[in-house]
Amino acid sequence: MVPAINRPAVVKVNLEAIKHNFLAEKAHIAAGQKLFCVVKANAYGHGAVAVAKTCEELGADGFCVAVLDEALQLRKNGITKPILVLGVTPASKAALASENDISLTAPSLAWLKEVNCPKTLKIHLAIDSGMGRIGFSEDDEFKAANDFLKDNQQFFVEGMFTHFASADSADSSYYDYQVTRFEHMKSLLTIKPKWIHAHNTAASIFGKTVKSDIARFGIGLYGLNPSDNPTSPSLKPLVDLKPALSVETELVYVKKIHPGMGVSYGSTFKADKDEWIGTLPIGYADGFIRKMSGFKVKVGDTYCPIVGRICMDQMMVKMPQEMPVGTKVEVISSDPNAENNIKKLADYLDTIHYEVACVLSDRLPREYN
Numbered sequence: 627m628v629p630a631i632n633r634p635a636v637v638k639v640n641l642e643a644i645k646h647n648f649l650a651e652k653a654h655i656a657a658g659q660k661l662f663c664v665v666k667a668n669a670y671g672h673g674a675v676a677v678a679k680t681c682e683e684l685g686a687d688g689f690c691v692a693v694l695d696e697a698l699q700l701r702k703n704g705i706t707k708p709i710l711v712l713g714v715t716p717a718s719k720a721a722l723a724s725e726n727d728i729s730l731t732a733p734s735l736a737w738l739k740e741v742n743c744p745k746t747l748k749i750h751l752a753i754d755s756g757m758g759r760i761g762f763s764e765d766d767e768f769k770a771a772n773d774f775l776k777d778n779q780q781f782f783v784e785g786m787f788t789h790f791a792s793a794d795s796a797d798s799s800y801y802d803y804q805v806t807r808f809e810h811m812k813s814l815l816t817i818k819p820k821w822i823h824a825h826n827t828a829a830s831i832f833g834k835t836v837k838s839d840i841a842r843f844g845i846g847l848y849g850l851n852p853s854d855n856p857t858s859p860s861l862k863p864l865v866d867l868k869p870a871l872s873v874e875t876e877l878v879y880v881k882k883i884h885p886g887m888g889v890s891y892g893s894t895f896k897a898d899k900d901e902w903i904g905t906l907p908i909g910y911a912d913g914f915i916r917k918m919s920g921f922k923v924k925v926g927d928t929y930c931p932i933v934g935r936i937c938m939d940q941m942m943v944k945m946p947q948e949m950p951v952g953t954k955v956e957v958i959s960s961d962p963n964a965e966n967n968i969k970k971l972a973d974y975l976d977t978i979h980y981e982v983a984c985v986l987s988d989r990l991p992r993e994y995n
């Protein structure tokens with residue numbers, strides 16, 4: 627979608643908050659531990675190039691992305707630090723990765739055997755210690771991969787890593803199980819990966835003790851707490867986080883409706899008295915799904931509910947009194963105490979703030995301050 631630069635609706639990204647979060651994490655991690663910023667999915671909706679440049683200037687040791695194209699976008703925009711693609715890249719694209727000095731995740735022995743790359747390819751061996759997603763989990767296959775990689779000039783084993791399913795949970799039993807599995811897989815290796823890593827934001831900021839040569843810092847960089855239970859004392863972040871993202875628009879149309887008149891498709895909202903209704907120029911095509919109807923956004927200084935169904939490109943709010951066209955509307959606030967902060971919206975939608983941020987579509991321009 628084309629960024630709608632001639633419409634009053636933007637995602638505002640506070641790069642000072644990103645810097646704050648980066649430096650707070652940097653101060654927190656162990657001496658010698660590398661800090662890789664996770665900027666997949668357009669930096670969780672915050673804008674991958676701007677965020678990566680900011681972090682590289684501050685001394686990030688590397689970056690993680692989900693797909694090869696995200697890595698190529700960073701290289702095209704001058705990012706020079708290591709970049710690791712966390713997902714499975716087709717083996718046929720290995721040459722493209724190595725030409726651009728991009729490290730790939732090796733998910734299986736079959737994948738390693740399929741790679742045919744003229745230049746040495748940097749790889750990180752993925753271990754499935756219990757996430758059930760990608761990576762080695764069987765001893766025999768992993769030992770065979772170890773033997774295959776010995777004295778193999780085609781590959782440089784830059785890393786070995788695993789990913790936790792529940793480092794954000796106060797119950798650490800499954801986390802402990804995964805650590806045990808990961809330690810076991812490590813013990814099978816005779817080759818020596820340069821970096822062995824396991825920390826995501828949760829494992830890092832909640833002080834999990836697993837050894838990790840790299841912290842893969844994702845959601846925390848954006849100032850958001852990954853805890854599934856923010857009030858639990860065992861999940862108190864050891865890093866001070868400042869949310870960076872807000873979404874702002876304005877009233878583009880205002881009218882009074884009368885008893886019996888409906889608002890939007892299906893007329894799910896019908897006035898039983900005179901009501902002031904304002905229209906916002908954003909909808910589900912911008913990433914605000916229909917389930918958001920009923921959530922309160924801040925119109926001027928007043929929280930007002932979205933009424934009726936959210937349309938593809940517009941939505942309506944019910945206001946206590948007439949407010950002029952052009953009144954600022956804060957859809958998502960970066961203030962963690964505001965009623966319309968991203969966590970509140972995620973709770974309202976029965977989802978997580980990760981999802982709310984990364985579905986914000988590219989029709990919303992990103993504005994940096």
Ligand SMILES: *Cc1c(COP(=O)(O)O)cnc(C)c1O
Pocket residue numbers: 664666712788789825826827828842843844845846852
């Ligand atoms: C997304 C991802 C991360 C970052 O997770 P956060 O919870 O955002 O810190 C780290 N490692 C892997 C493998 C991932 O897929």
